[in-house]
Amino acid sequence: DAEITQSPRHKITETGRQVTLACHQTWNHNNMFWYRQDLGHGLRLIHYSYGVQDTNKGEVSDGYSVSRSNTEDLPLTLESAASSQTSVYFCASSESVRAGLDTQYFGPGTRLTVL
Amino acid sequence: GQNIDQPTEMTATEGAIVQINCTYQTSGFNGLFWYQQHAGEAPTFLSYNVLDGLEEKGRFSSFLSRSKGYSYLLLKELQMKDSASYLCAVRAHDYKLSFGAGTTVTVRA
Numbered sequence: 001d002a003e004i005t006q007s008p009r010h011k012i013t014e015t016g017r018q019v020t021l022a023c024h025q026t027w028n029h030n031n032m033f034w035y036r037q038d039l040g041h042g043l044r045l046i047h048y049s050y051g052v053q054d055t056n057k058g059e060v061s062d063g064y065s066v067s068r069s070n071t072e073d074l075p076l077t078l079e080s081a082a083s084s085q086t087s088v089y090f091c092a093s094s095e096s097v098r099a100g101l102d103t104q105y106f107g108p109g110t111r112l113t114v115l
Numbered sequence: 116g117q118n119i120d121q122p123t124e125m126t127a128t129e130g131a132i133v134q135i136n137c138t139y140q141t142s143g144f145n146g147l148f149w150y151q152q153h154a155g156e157a158p159t160f161l162s163y164n165v166l167d168g169l170e171e172k173g174r175f176s177s178f179l180s181r182s183k184g185y186s187y188l189l190l191k192e193l194q195m196k197d198s199a200s201y202l203c204a205v206r207a208h209d210y211k212l213s214f215g216a217g218t219t220v221t222v223r224a
Contacts, residue, residue: 031210033212035214040216041216042202042214042215042216042217043158043202043204043212043214044214045211045212045213048211050210058211090157090158097210102146102206102210103148103160103163104148104160104212105160106157106158106159107157108156108157109156109157
């Protein structure tokens with residue numbers, strides 16, 4: 001079955017370290033998204049991509065970067081982890097931006113703790 | 116930008132009906148989604164409205180009024196497994212989703 005996976009599922013790191021969270025989908029979806037979820041804030045968009053070599057900043061992109069070298073993967077990198085980046089991170093994908101094909105499907109999430 | 120409001124918590128009894136309201140202010144509306152999220156799990160898609168009116172899917176229904184910037188999710192015949200957070204999300208003309216903070220529904224026996 002096609003799916004969307006994230007790794008690792010749990011990560012503890014130290015302030016200042018570079019961290020990369022992986023997201024892999026086998027649906028052949030064009031669009032991929034990274035969100036963070038914190039109590040009281042809901043899901044907030046970090047970065048998104050509408051295709052290979054396309055990346056865009058979301059509302060909370062400072063301190064994060066992404067790259068899209070193929071359809072299946074959108075890794076999220078924290079350049080220098082900060083305690084404020086402790087959160088649960090969700091990756092999502094959708095087939096297209098066309099109405100009816102734009103439902104986003106979410107991965108299982110990565111819980112990141114920055115000490 | 117988007118401003119999305121929904122109640123923080125609701126409690127209801129097994130077998131009852133609960134209505135979760137969502138109001139939004141947006142600079143460009145292009146659809147509204149409802150997601151369900153159980154504790155510690157990923158959000159899962161429930162429903163989508165782009166035109167005014169009611170969409171029914173089994174025990175769940177979603178309603179949209181674009182002129183009022185208002186939607187609700189109706190959960191009928193509540194079951195214990197419906198205890199979860201319900202997220203309202205608005206899609207803008209740039210195709211991005213903006214999420215409300217979520218409504219935690221607790222179903223009591």
